[in-house]
Structure formats: structure tokens, C-alpha cells
Amino acid sequence: MSELHEPVLRWYDEHARDLPWRGEQASPWSVMVSEFMLQQTPVSRVLPVHAEWLRRWPTPAALAAEPSGEAVRAWGRLGYPRRALRLHAAATSIVERHGGEVPASYDDLLALPGIGDYTAAAIATFAHGRRHVVLDTNVRRVLARAVQGVELPAPSVTKAEREVARELLPEHDAPTWSVAVMELGALVCTASNPRCAACPVRDLCAWRAAGHPPYDGPPRKVQAWAGTDRQCRGRLLAVLRDSEGPVHRSLLDAAWSEEAQRIRCLASLVDDGLVVPAGPDTYALP
Numbered sequence: 001m002s003e004l005h006e007p008v009l010r011w012y013d014e015h016a017r018d019l020p021w022r023g024e025q026a027s028p029w030s031v032m033v034s035e036f037m038l039q040q041t042p043v044s045r046v047l048p049v050h051a052e053w054l055r056r057w058p059t060p061a062a063l064a065a066e067p068s069g070e071a072v073r074a075w076g077r078l079g080y081p082r083r084a085l086r087l088h089a090a091a092t093s094i095v096e097r098h099g100g101e102v103p104a105s106y107d108d109l110l111a112l113p114g115i116g117d118y119t120a121a122a123i124a125t126f127a128h129g130r131r132h133v134v135l136d137t138n139v140r141r142v143l144a145r146a147v148q149g150v151e152l153p154a155p156s157v158t159k160a161e162r163e164v165a166r167e168l169l170p171e172h173d174a175p176t177w178s179v180a181v182m183e184l185g186a187l188v189c190t191a192s193n194p195r196c197a198a199c200p201v202r203d204l205c206a207w208r209a210a211g212h213p214p215y216d217g218p219p220r221k222v223q224a225w226a227g228t229d230r231q232c233r234g235r236l237l238a239v240l241r242d243s244e245g246p247v248h249r250s251l252l253d254a255a256w257s258e259e260a261q262r263i264r265c266l267a268s269l270v271d272d273g274l275v276v277p278a279g280p281d282t283y284a285l286p
Contacts, residue, residue, distance in 0.1 A: 002168050004146060004201055005177065011200035012180035015187065019043065020050065021126075022179070028102035028127035030054055035122050036087045036114075041078050043186075049078055060091035061100040069285030072274055073241045079230075081237060082272055085286075086114025104128035131174040133165045138185025139178070143168070145189060149206030151215040152191070232256050232265040237274060240285050246278035 020026065021034035033053055037046045053074060057063040063071065068088040075084035090112040094102060102123065103109055109120035121132035135157055144153040147164050154161070170177050188195045196202050207213070225231055235255045240247055256262040266283070269275040278284040 004204060005170060007200040008180050008184060012183055016183055029060055031127035032102050032123050035119050036083050037078060040080060045078060049076055059100060060094040063088060063091040064095045072285050081274055085273055089113035090115060102127060106132060125175045125178055129175050133162060133169060134178040135165055136182060138182045142181050142185040142189045145207035146201055146205045149210045151207060155218060229265050232261050233269055236266055236269060246282040246284040249281040
């Protein structure tokens, strides 16, 4: 057993946030929905959308029974709306292949549309209590600092990093360990301005012992927003979400002034299946 386990688990027991997708009361579907929504999106923005989603669609079957466009509409302003389409496709597959129940097997989860290694491991771990390495951004940062002595992990998960996480995974109650490390990264060992004085493993941290050396790896991408295709796509999609039926092209034209960018982004939304032509110069959600 690692000397990191006891202080991290004790800290989590005292400081864990009360989130609806945690605890014995949370259904596997609630956990699955949260994992899709939390990708690149803060908890504060996810909470109200997650609550409304579970109220409207308490099971995969309930979601699968509605058009995928309703999932896009309900996704609101969470961003990266293709996640809504993938969640709808996964729910449909769960109904067709698993009798409407979120599977517990990592392999079965990985075979669902829109689910990769992290999401499959997270759902199997947090929804079904399985023992898997769960490496999200927060976990990777905590382990990079505490164990490897570097400020930030590599841009992509490395074999060495995965092995470190596997060696630290306890034989018993692995899900609690995984969520505890995740919470530590979210609340204390943050990307910028980490609160080292409040960290339960500050005296065991290799990065602190080394004098907090700054990150010296490859340049890290900083995502822009204003004026980007992402913002343009979001504006166009918002017009369609707020409409009860098909929208004429003129309303989309009014949502974004740059014509070439608007045409390109509308075409990309159609290519992604987020928007469908509904007639001459009209568009709608799928």
C-alpha cells in the first residue's frame, strides 16, 4: 500500500463535494451522463444541465426514444455539442444490445459509440465499482507532481504514466481512490495556483521537494474562443436550439456577420450531423 493512500483518502472523506453522480444513490446512467458532460466542462456548468437531463430522461431508453436533435437542444451551452449526439447514440446502443442497462464491463462500454478508454474506465469504476486506472486531467496532474516531480504531465498519456497509476491503484476500494485523487486535483492541486499548503500529501510530494520546477515540456495548447469557428458554430446552433421548428437561412445569416466563416461552419455542422437541411434554405436540428 502506498503512503499516499491514507492521507488522500482521509482528505477526500472530509472535503468531497456532494455531487449527484456520486454515492450509492447515483444510477449508472447518471454517472454515464456526467462523464460525457464533464469532458472539458466545469462542474458548475454541468450541474443544472445534468439535473434537467436526468429529470427528462431518467434512463437510456427514455433518451433513445426521442430524436437526437432533442439531445442537442437539451445540451444547451455546455459546448462541444457532438457529445450530445454521441450520448444519444450510446443510449440507443445500450437499449439494443444491453436491455437498456448501462453495462459494467470495460470492453462492453468501450464498444459503445462515442466512448473511449477514459470514459469506459470511469463508468466501469464509478458506476459499477470495477478496478480500472482512471486518468483524467486532474488525476494526471496530481500524479505527475506527487510521484514524478514535474509540474504538468505530457500532452498525451504515456506508458510510464499509466504504469505509475496502475501501481498506485489499491486492491480494495479502487473507485474511492480514483475519485479522491480526481477531487484533489480539482480543488487543491490545480493547474495554476495550486494550494500546496492545503494538500494532504505536501510532505510526500516530489514536485514540492524539488522546489516546484516549472514545466519544460512541449508547448501546451491554449484554446481561443472569440472569433473562432467554435464560437460561430455555437451561435448558429443556438438559433436552431431556440426554435421550435426549421429555421430559414436568413436567421442564421443574422447570427454571424462573416459570410465565408458562417457558410463554412454551417457546412461543418451539417457534416457532423448536428444540423440537417429541412427544405429550400431552411435548416433544423436532427
